[in-house]
Amino acid sequence: MKDTNGTGYLPREQWLEIDLFERLSRSAFRSRFHLSAADRAYIEKRGMDTVRSHAYDLVRKRLAPAQIPNDGKQTPMRGAPKGHPVFVAQHATATCCRGCLEKWHGIPAGRELTEAEIDYVVDVIMTWVEREAAAGGRAGAGSR
Ligand SMILES: [Zn+2]
Numbered sequence: 001m002k003d004t005n006g007t008g009y010l011p012r013e014q015w016l017e018i019d020l021f022e023r024l025s026r027s028a029f030r031s032r033f034h035l036s037a038a039d040r041a042y043i044e045k046r047g048m049d050t051v052r053s054h055a056y057d058l059v060r061k062r063l064a065p066a067q068i069p070n071d072g073k074q075t076p077m078r079g080a081p082k083g084h085p086v087f088v089a090q091h092a093t094a095t096c097c098r099g100c101l102e103k104w105h106g107i108p109a110g111r112e113l114t115e116a117e118i119d120y121v122v123d124v125i126m127t128w129v130e131r132e133a134a135a136g137g138r139a140g141a142g143s144r
Pocket of ligand 1: 094098099
């Protein structure tokens with residue numbers, strides 16, 4: 001997937017140390033994702049706790065296994081009503097596939113995610129969702 005991560009001249013190790021949301025805000029691709037009115041209505045209706053439990057289910061099923069046959073394509077681009085707000089958050093936060101998890105979060109592909117990594121990924125997703133929901137779908141990773 002075409003993506004600009006704003007690395008420029010920075011060595012990867014140094015780039016990874018920059019705050020994730022700061023790095024995401026520099027990516028034109030990542031920062032174009034926002035919660036739609038339908039996503040926000042869905043969250044309002046189900047509540048944050050339910051959305052968080054969906055995030056756990058989705059991450060465990062689609063990201064956590066060591067081998068994912070369709071890695072890079074397992075996260076639909078669509079939010080509610082036909083997709084899910086968590087999918088949108090995954091694209092916005094580069095937690096959409098193991099390739100992006102490795103590149104953006106420094107979590108190696110090719111092995112099962114640990115429980116701590118699953119917690120981390122869900123926290124990243126839900127931080128983005130909560131910011132977006134609070135800002136009426138306009139915060140995204142690029143809010144300042
Ligand atoms: Zn990805």
